Amino acid sequence: MAGITLRQVTKKYGTLSVLNGIDLDIADGEFLTLVGPSGCGKSTTLRIIAGLEAQSTGDVKIDDRLVNDVRPSQRDLAMVFQSYALYPHLTVQQNLMTPLRMRDLNFWERLPLLGFLVPGRRAKMAQIEEDARKVAEALKIVPLLGRKPGQLSGGQRQRVALGRAMVRNPAAFLMDEPLSNLDASLRVHMRAELSELHRDLGATFVYVTHDQAEALTMSDRMAVMMDGDLLQLGPPDEVYEDPQDIRVAEFIGSPKMNILPGESDANGTITCLGLTLDEGLATPQPGKVSVGLRPEHLHVQPRETAECFSGRLTYKENLGSDLFLHLEMAGVENKAVIRAKPHEVDFAAVGETVWFKAESGRMRVFGTDGKRVALTAPDTKRKVG
Ligand SMILES: Nc1ncnc2c1ncn2[C@@H]1O[C@H](COP(=O)(O)OP(=O)(O)OP(=O)(O)O)[C@@H](O)[C@H]1O
Ligand SMILES: [Mg+2]
Structure with missing residues (x-):
């Protein structure tokens, strides 16, 4: 050998x-x-x-x-x-x-x-x-x-x-x-x-x-x-x-990791689609970033909640054990996908708006060069997304 x-x-x-x-x-x-x-x-x-x-x-x-x-x-x-x-x-x-x-x-x-x-x-x-x-x-x-x-x-x-x-x-x-x-x-x-x-x-x-x-x-x-x-x-x-490159993040995992456009200010605080995220850049630098969230780390909310992402439901893909919600989000090029259990999202109907949050500590952020950037620990006072 x-x-x-x-x-x-x-x-x-x-x-x-x-x-x-x-x-x-x-x-x-x-x-x-x-x-x-x-x-x-x-x-x-x-x-x-x-x-x-x-x-x-x-x-x-x-x-x-x-x-x-x-x-x-x-x-x-x-x-x-x-x-x-x-x-x-x-x-x-x-x-x-x-x-x-x-x-x-x-x-x-x-x-x-x-x-x-x-x-x-x-x-x-x-x-x-x-x-x-x-x-x-x-x-x-x-x-x-x-x-x-x-x-x-x-x-x-x-x-x-x-x-x-x-x-x-x-x-x-x-x-x-x-x-x-x-x-x-x-x-x-x-x-x-x-x-x-x-x-x-x-x-x-x-x-x-x-x-x-x-x-x-x-x-x-x-x-x-x-x-x-x-x-x-x-x-x-x-x-x-822990994908170290956005290309790896998008290639490994099915359905793909969702990539949302974000922006960091000079303090490293990240905003994404109008929301302030609970994690910031460990090395603050103003500029555009890409926020990556896997479908299993997004959780549908039964009703509109403050500090929540939203999108229009275009398709419910039911695989029996899992159900994938496909959402059109304003300002996002590709459809976002959420993984859920079928019974958890009975209320969501195609054509309607769905509200969802991201699990804390799960987002992966990439710089404009596609490389992963380190984040601060989640700020629990600012529980967002
Ligand atoms: N004999 C050759 N002459 C010129 N280009 C080649 C030759 N063999 C491979 N290539 C090119 O080299 C690149 C890599 O090829 P390779 O076969 O290693 O890809 P791969 O990752 O195995 O892809 P696939 O998943 O399609 O098999 C391709 O762009 C291919 O067109
Ligand atoms: Mg080959």
Whole structure:
């Protein structure tokens, strides 16, 4: 097993800069996700780790061994792709055995007929079959060993692809959106299976996804990338609770964090849509700010209350367990969203005004450069929002 280190890794395609200097330390045995919107450079980063793509500048280390000039096959990593890339004409068992045959048999031993005559081949093949079987047992695909990929469901194919990566017992697994071809419910199921597999193997997993929910649910730590930069690296709850950049705040979490326009005066007091907020800037500076509030931290009031936000209800999105209220607010570009329990907001009718407050201590404020700014402790005398 192995840790992986990237130091100031950049990638340019011609004049287009795709990675602007990525620093990343992936611990031995960690489940790390690279998450970010399409085109931000996730796959490129993974392919550079795998050695399938060369970085323009910077270093890649696997277990403190510099691998910049090491071929992919010599890096001892296994890659699992979105398209499973199974051999369609081979059975599941043969698919699982192929990487081992390539590694453990020499040229003569691999020959179709002549190979059988090479002494020692039988023992090697028995070991390979045994190793493939063990992996098939771990992934619960033993009954499928005789089938060809065309006779498998998407989830089963995905498991075989994982198995094929596992047989070599690699130092780390690199996975590029391995679940994105599966339907929604199977994807959720496979998330749990992958997490379990990670625990059982104790191996390093580097997992690429553009799905923030996958990143939140599976990883030990997530690296949020945007436009070729790594914006934030941390455990999922930390990234969710304490986004350091407004782009991270808006990307992680569904529905999105609400962003309201605000303004700070020279004392650091923040006003937002006509209300004075109960937290101010820790380092006072006059100017515009963005006030971020998650949907679950906004609470609908049964009637108009002083010092309250308001908006016109345009849509009630009922998911059974939760209900999302979509509101049009004067002076706010996007609709605001409030998360509530269905029975709590029976009284709210589409087309009418809804009054709501923000939970104290929950707002996250960002400067005009998009970076998070520190706040003072909530002033309870000025209980607002
Ligand atoms: N061979 C290439 N030549 C030129 N540009 C490339 C090449 N490969 C990737 N790119 C560009 O590099 C950027 C990053 O691509 P990358 O595949 O890493 O994105 P990604 O984050 O994996 O996105 P997605 O979620 O869509 O898979 C994109 O703008 C892409 O167009
Ligand atoms: Mg990609």
